[in-house]
Each structure stands twice: as C-alpha cells, then as structure tokens.
Amino acid sequence: GESVGLHLPTLSVQEGDNSIINCAYSNSASDYFIWYKQESGKGPQFIIDIRSNMDKRQGQRVTVLLNKTVKHLSLQIAATQPGDSAVYFCAENDAGGTSYGKLTFGQGTILTVHP
C-alpha cells in the first residue's frame, strides 16, 4: 500500500508567474513559523519567518501570510524564477520562547519553475 508522506504536494509554474505554497499546521500553541527552501542535495535554507501576533510579513520577492483562525500558513513568491525550483517546508515552534531551536517541520511542497 501507499505510505503517508511519500508523495509530496507539487506546484508547477511558468517563469515570471507568482507562486503560492500552502501549509496547514495543527498545533494552536505554535507561536512562531518559518519557511525553508531545500534545493536538491543540500540542507534547508531559511527564507522568512513570522510571529503568531502578525498576519503578514514581506521579504524580498516573498510574502508569508498567517491565518491563525484556520491554522494556515502560505508563502507567496513573486515573479518566480527557475532558481526558485526546490522543496519548500514550513516549520513551527511552540516552545513559547524557551527553546527557539525546537522546530516541527511540515511535509514539504515541490515547486518546479519552467522557463
């Protein structure tokens, strides 16, 4: 039978389009959220973060939106480029500022950008 987790969600876009990657979290006590990018054969790389007392935060070409009511997080990438092709993970921390490094990672989404 099929194992949970073997088939990651995928998103395929054309170069120049905007991309939206979604993440649902289950722990209502989580107070900090981070998005990581993982290119093939490499370790995850920090993209952007957001605290639970915010609903939006912008970076360079990226925006993270947080909806605590439905426990949903999204990452928007503007003008997506082929170099954005990677697996994107959301991660959460529920330690309330006592253990910043204890992150729980989501399953990940594969983003493929076509030239």
Next chain:
Amino acid sequence: NAGVTQTPKFQVLKTGQSMTLQCAQDMNHEYMSWYRQDPGMGLRLIHYSVGAGITDQGEVPNGYNVSRSTTEDFPLRLLSAAPSQTSVYFCASSYATSYEQYFGPGTRLTVT
C-alpha cells in the same frame, strides 16, 4: 566562515555496526541539533543541545546518542545501526535566542 560542516557525506553500514556522524560549526552558536529526513517527508528532530554539556531528546531519539563537549562540535552516534536508520541526516545550529537555524549539507546513510 565555513558555517555548518558535516562528515562524511555518504556512508554505508551493515546492520549492527556503529559509527559517528560529525558536525561542526564556526559561528559560535549555542544551539545545535540533529534531524533526519526520510524520502518524501519533512525533517524530524533527533537530539538537540542548548550549549556545551547540555543535551536533550527530540521527536525520534531512539537508537542515537549525542554529547556536546565543546561549543563547536555535536557528534551523533549510532551504537547499533538498523535498516530503519537509513536516512539523510542534517545538523543545524543557531544562536540561543534565534529561530533561524543554519543547516549543514547532510550525510546520506544507508544501512543494509
């Protein structure tokens, strides 16, 4: 700065063998951690350390030991390797009051 370094990059073990995965960072980070990543899944926390001499268990600690004798190094020991430990292992570090973790390039371990 070299950042976070991990050795070896690849390793094949037979069931029952032991080995140590090495991790070092040169950023003077207090916090270090080990994750494993299985195909199609996110990272799961194995063990972490908030400073030299202090370690604690994460989500999946069974079968792994750690120690932290210096700020720079955080080795992960497999005492008796099992096929279920086949995975890619990532080490990460951060300042104690920062959520931004820096990851190493990973070690791909296969246990036959």
